Each structure stands twice: as C-alpha cells, then as structure tokens.
Amino acid sequence: MVRSCEQGIPAWVYVGTLLLLIHSVTVRGAALKQEVVLDNWATVLNHSMNLVQRMETLLALGNGSDVTLRVQTINTDEVKVIQAHSLVLALQSDVFEELLLTRNNSAVVLRETPDCAAVFDKFVRYLYCGDISVRLDQAISLHKLASKYHVWALQQGLTQYMTQHLSSDSPTGHVIGWYNYALQIGDMVLRDSCLQYLSWNLSSVLQSGEWGSISEDLLLSLLQRSDLILQSELELYEALEAWISQNQPVSSTVESALRAVRYGMIPPQHLFRLQKQSPLMQKNYESIRDLLYLAFQFHSASPIQLAKYFDVNCSIFTPRNYLSTSWGSPWVINNPTRDDRSFSFQTQLGPSGHDSSKRVTWNALFSPRWFPLSARSTYTELGAMQPTRTDGGRPRIIVTPATSSPDFAGVSFQKTVIVMARQQGKVVVRHVYNFHQSTEEAGDFLVDADLQRRASEYLIDSSLYLHIVIKPLYHTLIVARK
Numbered sequence: 504m505v506r507s508c509e510q511g512i513p514a515w516v517y518v519g520t521l522l523l524l525i526h527s528v529t530v531r532g533a534a535l536k537q538e539v540v541l542d543n544w545a546t547v548l549n550h551s552m553n554l555v556q557r558m559e560t561l562l563a564l565g566n567g568s569d570v571t572l573r574v575q576t577i578n579t580d581e582v583k584v585i586q587a588h589s590l591v592l593a594l595q596s597d598v599f600e601e602l603l604l605t606r607n608n609s610a611v612v613l614r615e616t617p618d619c620a621a622v623f624d625k626f627v628r629y630l631y632c633g634d635i636s637v638r639l640d641q642a643i644s645l646h647k648l649a650s651k652y653h654v655w656a657l658q659q660g661l662t663q664y665m666t667q668h669l670s671s672d673s674p675t676g677h678v679i680g681w682y683n684y685a686l687q688i689g690d691m692v693l694r695d696s697c698l699q700y701l702s703w704n705l706s707s708v709l710q711s712g713e714w715g716s717i718s719e720d721l722l723l724s725l726l727q728r729s730d731l732i733l734q735s736e737l738e739l740y741e742a743l744e745a746w747i748s749q750n751q752p753v754s755s756t757v758e759s760a761l762r763a764v765r766y767g768m769i770p771p772q773h774l775f776r777l778q779k780q781s782p783l784m785q786k787n788y789e790s791i792r793d794l795l796y797l798a799f800q801f802h803s804a805s806p807i808q809l810a811k812y813f814d815v816n817c818s819i820f821t822p823r824n825y826l827s828t829s830w831g832s833p834w835v836i837n838n839p840t841r842d843d844r845s846f847s848f849q850t851q852l853g854p855s856g857h858d859s860s861k862r863v864t865w866n867a868l869f870s871p872r873w874f875p876l877s878a879r880s881t882y883t884e885l886g887a888m889q890p891t892r893t894d895g896g897r898p899r900i901i902v903t904p905a906t907s908s909p910d911f912a913g914v915s916f917q918k919t920v921i922v923m924a925r926q927q928g929k930v931v932v933r934h935v936y937n938f939h940q941s942t943e944e945a946g947d948f949l950v951d952a953d954l955q956r957r958a959s960e961y962l963i964d965s966s967l968y969l970h971i972v973i974k975p976l977y978h979t980l981i982v983a984r985k
C-alpha cells in the first residue's frame with residue numbers, strides 16, 4: 504500500500520520534536536536571548552561579540568601564529584615583537600598581503616617612527632577586532648598607520664573623529680597639529696574643518712598655549728580672513744605681538760603680518776597707546792606708517808568725506824566678526840519653539856572715531872515657525888482650517904534699525920548671526936549666518952536645525968544661543984581695485 508509521507512508520520516514524532524525544541528530552549532536560554540526574528544522563518548543567532556573576544560585572545564596569546572611582526576622604532580634599538588596571523592593581516596590590508604607574499608622568512612620587519620611604534624599594538628588589535636579606542640594625542644599616529652597600510656575604514660573613521668573633536672579639551676591643544684598634518688597629507692576636508700574651527704573660535708585659541716605654535720603660513724592666512732570671530736581687532740594685534748615675540752620670524756613675515764591688521768577697526772585712543780607702548784609697533788613703525796596714517800584719517804572725519812578724496816586699496820576698513828559690545832549683542836532665546844520673540848540692542852554707527860559715539864538701535868525679531876506670505880494668507884482666509892504645509896513653517900530672524908537717520912547715508916550694515924552649540928561640553932560656534940548685503944533677513948536661517956527636538960544640536964539646555972554682529976561697511980572705501 505502506498506501512503507503519503509505526511510500521513511505516515513506518527514503523531515509522537517511531532518511531539519518528540521517539539522519536546523526537543525523546548526528542551527534546547529531552556530538549556531541554551533541565555534544564548535538564544537539574542538535571537539532576532541528577521542522574517543517569518545529565519546532567526547539570527549548573534550555571537551559576534553564572542554568572536555571579537557576570541558580574536559583578541561588569539562592575538563594576545565599568538566596561538567597558531569604564522570608570522571612574526573618585528574616593529575622597529577626608527578633611529579633606536581627598540582623592537583616590538585608581535586605574533587600575528589597572515590590570514591588576518593592580509594584580509595585587512597593589501598600592503599600586508601604584499602609584504603607577506605614577498606617575505607623571505609617567518610618574520611616581517613616594519614620600521615616605524617616613535618609615535619607610530621607607540622600605538623602599533625592598538626593598530627594591530629584593530630585589525631583583529633575591528634574596534635579601537637582613540638585619544639586626542641593618538642589620532643595622527645593612528646591615521647598615519649591606517650594610511651601606510653591602506654586600512655581605509657580606520658583612516659576615514661579617524662578623520663571623522665578629528666573633525667568631531669576639534670573643541671575637546673587638551674592640555675597643549677591639538678587643532679593646530681591636526682591642521683598641519685591635514686595640510687601635509689593633502690586632506691582638504693580636515694584642513695578646512697580645522698581652519699573653520701580656528702577662525703570661529705579664535706578668541707579661545709589666542710588665549711591657549713597652542714597659539715604660540717601656530718605656523719607662519721597659518722598665521723598669515725588667518726589674518727587675511729574677514730570671517731574671524733573674536734573680541735576685537737585689538738585682541739588680534741596683541742596676540743600677534745605675543746606670537747612674534749615667541750617665534751622671532753624674519754622681518755618680511757613680521758611686516759606681512761603687521762600689514763594684515765585692520766587698524767581702522769581699532770579706536771584711535773588704542774592706536775595712540777600702541778604707537779607709544781607697543782615695542783613691536785615701535786620697532787616696525789616705518790613698515791606700517793602709511794596704514795596708521797590712513798587709520799587716523801579714517802577716524803578724524805566722516806568716512807564718506809574720506810572716500811571723496813581717497814581710493815583705498817586694502818582691507819583696513821573691513822570689519823571682522825567682533826563680539827565686543829559696540830559691534831552687537833548676545834541673545835539667548837529660551838524654549839525657542841514656543842512663540843515669537845523680539846529684542847533690542849544698540850551698536851555704534853561705525854568704527855570711525857567720527858561715528859563711534861553715535862548709536863543705532865536695532866530690533867531683532869525671531870519667529871520659530873514662520874510661513875511665507877503666500878502660505879499665511881491662505882491660512883487666515885480659510886479660518887479654522889489647518890495650513891496645508893505639514894512642517895509648521897521655518898525659523899526666521901529679522902534685524903532692522905529702530906530709527907532712520909541721515910547719518911546712515913553711505914553706510915550699509917552687514918548683519919551676521921552666530922549660533923552657538925555645545926560640543927564635548929564646550930560652547931562652540933555651530934553656524935554663522937550672513938545676511939545678504941543690507942537685507943533684513945538671513946534666507947537660510949536655521950533651515951537645517953531641528954529646534955523641536957530637545958536634543959537638537961543647535962540648542963544648549965533647550966535654549967538658542969545667538970550673537971548678532973552688525974558690521975558697518977563703507978563701500979566707497981573698501982572697493983578693492985583690480
């Protein structure tokens with residue numbers, strides 16, 4: 504008699520299988536906790552952490568090792584010996600693969616600089632385990648090893664680590680070292696991140712021990728920038744003086760650096776003092792005499808008058824982003840998503856001695872959810888109906904003068920809003936929004952910031968930390984000649 508299989512399997516077989524399953528579940532309960540149901544049928548048993556631990560032990564004990572790495576520190580007798588496995592090394596690095604193919608015996612000799620030799624163990628452990636703990640002072644050495652041995656994922660991870668840890672505390676500072684390294688290896692993304700951090704947080708860098716170690720090229724390129732965020736131009740001059748006295752550069756460097764200071768932005772009473780009391784200025788007076796003369800002319804009358812008679816071909820009348828009170832004001836907005844806020848503050852009419860005692864009052868308005876006019880009118884016409892836009896509008900900031908005055912003629916006010924954030928526990932500049940020339944609004948203000956989220960990276964303790972800077976520009980004075 505022919506029976507189908509299904510019919511032929513006695514019921515106790517099913518029961519038995521079931522019992523067996525239950526049994527194994529109880530016995531191996533702990534291991535099965537990590538089961539992840541992927542679809543209706545397959546289940547993942549995940550023991551990858553165990554595998555990592557075994558790999559770590561394998562490296563530590565060297566069981567089954569088929570290659571000895573002899574890590575020689577260049578210019579010393581120091582040799583570190585690591586029992587390794589060619590399979591693992593070749594899997595992670597084509598450079599190791601090549602070295603292993605061409606070796607003569609069971610040892611491979613590697614020559615490394617002292618800083619790389621010091622982190623070589625960590626590096627090899629990464630090849631076995633795929634994770635690594637990094638300190639600020641190890642990032643460059645590890646990055647060098649990752650580059651040398653073509654371990655690209657580690658190299659990328661380290662670049663990312665560096666861009667995210669620019670503001671971390673370190674006793675001697677690390678950003679300038681990272682900048683120099685980025686420049687040396689041609690990593691433009693990292694270089695630009697370092698440069699932006701330095702430009703945006705110049706005040707704290709100027710006060711750090713790191714400032715003295717800044718290279719000549721970096722110093723000169725920072726001095727050219729108009730987007731530096733710092734207290735005042737005087738602060739920059741004083742930091743420059745400290746740098747020069749510490750580094751004693753050649754006189755052409757001193758001259759280029761001194762000529763990049765924007766003397767027009769320093770009030771005349773401070774310029775008098777520097778002329779008489781700054782050893783640097785006294786020593787190099789001749790090389791900046793023309794600029795000082797121009798600055799005093801600028802301070803002595805209306806800049807509009809000056810522009811009538813002189814064409815100026817330099818940046819001494821272009822402000823940077825100064826945080827001191829004559830140039831703007833901080834503005835902290837608690838719970839920014841709640842409702843619209845307004846705020847008033849005063850600035851000087853202009854940096855010229857002729858204008859600096861005249862005040863301009865500014866009104867700033869912040870809306871967390873602003874609808875462009877078209878969207879808003881539909882909303883009000885339709886009364887109780889919900890607006891069709893689901894994103895609830897976008898943040899907006901408007902900065903307008905409270906009054907108008909004939910004094911404003913010829914001046915345009917360039918507005919900049921600086922947004923602070925917290926990174927590694929420190930307050931850093933998160934974003935800088937420049938308003939278009941003479942407009943009242945920054946078009947893309949906080950467009951990527953998710954203010955609704957309490958953990959938004961634009962908020963500090965649920966508050967928005969802004970600093971508004973007003974930069975009076977006399978266009979007739981700062982048009983550079985071709």
Ligand SMILES: *[C@@H]1O[C@H](CO)[C@@H](O)[C@H](O)[C@H]1NC(C)=O
Pocket residue numbers: 539547549550551552
């Ligand atoms: C396995 O577990 C590790 C750590 O517990 C986890 O990172 C990984 O994503 C898991 N893999 C899968 C396929 O679930």
Ligand SMILES: *[C@@H]1O[C@H](CO)[C@@H](O)[C@H](O)[C@H]1NC(C)=O
Pocket residue numbers: 564566
């Ligand atoms: C690894 O080697 C050590 C001795 O060198 C030995 O005690 C240990 O049992 C070995 N482990 C394995 C997993 O083979």
Ligand SMILES: *[C@@H]1O[C@H](CO)[C@@H](O)[C@H](O)[C@H]1NC(C)=O
Pocket residue numbers: 605606607
């Ligand atoms: C291997 O041995 C050959 C001949 O002895 C020698 O020329 C070569 O440099 C050696 N290669 C390495 C990687 O040590």
Ligand SMILES: *[C@@H]1O[C@H](CO)[C@@H](O)[C@H](O)[C@H]1NC(C)=O
Pocket residue numbers: 816984
């Ligand atoms: C303007 O500046 C450039 C470089 O900064 C210089 O080469 C040029 O001679 C200057 N022109 C005048 C008219 O001062």
Ligand SMILES: *[C@@H]1O[C@H](CO)[C@@H](O)[C@H](O)[C@H]1NC(C)=O
Pocket residue numbers: 670703704705706707708732733923929930931932
């Ligand atoms: C970065 O700059 C902002 C404003 O210039 C300042 O408040 C902050 O303390 C700076 N942060 C660091 C880490 O230097």
